[in-house]
Amino acid sequence: MLIIAAYDISVTSEGGPKRLNNVAKTCLRYGQRVQNSVFECLINDLEFKKMRKELTALINPELDSLRFYNLGHNYEHKVIHIGTKDVQDLSQPLIL
């Protein structure tokens, strides 16, 4: 199934840049980066559960936000892209 994972990490808070880096790294293990803080992950239920657990342990729940959307198995016609597909340097904090 296709899972969309999006996050907002409070990088100005203590430990924020490290959390951002760890969250991004973890997302990259499960899927493809399509925007700075949005990933598309072709994973099964078990992997999705594991991903959620790992990400939940990484964030500060009072400051950071994770949001997941389950597009199921028939996702081909549910995704529309407009504009550039270039991905910026992922090793640096990103300015949106």
Next chain:
Amino acid sequence: MLIIAAYDISVTSEGGPKRLNNVAKTCLRYGQRVQNSVFECLINDLEFKKMRKELTALINPELDSLRFYNLGHNYEHKVIHIGTKDVQDLSQPLIL
């Protein structure tokens, strides 16, 4: 139906901050901001078409990215949120 709209705007490019501002304003007319660059829009087909057209006209397609996900009508169990729901100051360029 529930449409997820996500964007990456190249704010360091010429006119970038203005495009970011215009794109965010347009998204706000169609839905609710759930993360800095992610909106959830409860709209019909016609509104979705209109929204795409407006946003496409606002961005620089060589630098900016728009991505839409259609979660359909039965979206209640397709969305998972973890962490804070606070939205930061939207009038400033945001560092993620």
